[in-house]
Amino acid sequence: MNEYDSLNENEKINLLASVATLYYEREMTQSEIAERLFTSRSKISRLLKEAREKKIVEIIIKEPWERMLEIENEFLTRFKLKDIRVLNTRGIPYIETLKKLGEIAAYYIDGVMNKNIILGMSWGNTIYHTVNSLKTNKNIPITVVQIMGAALKDKPEIDGIDLAKRFASVYGGKYHYIYAPLFVKDKSMRDSLIQDPYISDTLSLAKKSTVVLTSVGSVDSTISNQAWNNYISSYTQYTLQSNGAVGHIGGHFYDIEGKEVDAQLDDNIIGIDLKDFQKVPNVICIAGSAEKGAAILGAIRGGYIDTLIIDDTAALKVLQIDNQK
Incomplete structure (x- = not known):
């Protein structure tokens, strides 16, 4: 083993394959393999890494959902995103799509959760399904905090206070909530x-x-949503539409280029500012349906999101609108 560098290429490949077989198929520990081959555990670790690098070992993670990899690559090429997941819905009902997106988001989030992370949360159906899907064996000191006030007083289970508390409890972390409405008088x-x-x-x-x-x-779905009607007057609706608003994030509205639309709503919001989203290292946005295509594209162009978890109908709509520029 100490003469590894003197081996020819075929001998090296045979050695790497043997070590990989003992570790992955016979489920021996690195220490047990090192003892058998009269070498150190650290050397076995390096050989296993080299086996992966040389494709002698290929690790395939089979996720319980189908992704659209070509579309994902197109998004990463075209837009400034850290990461993306695009769900192949295969025509399933929208409520099932939301559940699947929640599963994908929960799986992704667990992979980025580390100790001392401060996780800001909004609220709503999509976030509800994500929190419902969280599963982990981690017990880490994270902090979960609401980024905006509440609005859904008739559905506390999908509002910020309950979601922040439930998310934190999954990881054994702390939570902070904003005991105030999103919009005030x-x-x-x-x-x-x-x-x-x-x-x-x-x-x-x-x-x-x-x-x-x-x-x-999206602006259209928000205007028709009863939870928002209490805060958005008909004049505000007119102002938003006439100024080209396509979507909102954290209660802040923006146009297709991601520029904030001034509808005097910011004077009444309890929450972080739109510019604060641009400062967060990783804003994970989960959204589904073609209806949200313009809202997603505006958020991307504005630099408000970094990681995108969407369905195929939303993804194709984003690309279609972006092609029209």
Whole structure:
């Protein structure tokens, strides 16, 4: 074993294959293999790494869903994204698509969760399905924090407070919530609320998030959503549409180029600012349906998201709109 460098190529390949067989097929530990071959554990570790690099060993992870790899590569080539997952829906109903996207997101998130991460969270159906799908054997000191106030008082199970608490409990971490609505009556009420020490401290923590888990909403679906109707007047609806708003993230609206649309809503929002999303190292956005295509594209162009987990209908719509530029 100490004469490895003097072996010819065929002898090296045979040795690497033998070590890999003992480790992966016979399930021997690296220490046991080292003892059998009269070498060190660290040398066995290096040989196993080399076996993977030389494709003598290929590790295939079979995920329980089908991805559209060609579309994923197109997104990574075309846009500034860290990562992407595109679900092949094969025509399944939308509610099933949401569940599948939640499973993919939960699997992805568990892979990036490390100790001392500050995870900022929004709320809604997509985030609900993601939290429901979380499974882990990790017990790590993460901190989960709401990035915006609540709005769905009739559905507490998909609102921020409950979701943040449940996410944190899966990993044995801590959570901080914003006990305030997303939108308040006017600026003076907002200014008063964000001066509250607890809300102020929570928002400050949210701005320090290292990972943010969110979705995006389309303008049309938001206007027709009863939960938002309490906060968006008909005049505001007109202002948003006439100024070219296509979507929102964290309650902030933007156009197809990702530029913020001023509808005077920001004066009433309890949450982090739109520019704060651009500062987070990894904003993970989960969204489904062609209806959200423009909202997703605007968020990408604005630099508000880094990792994208979407379905094929949304992905194809994004590419179609982007081709029209």
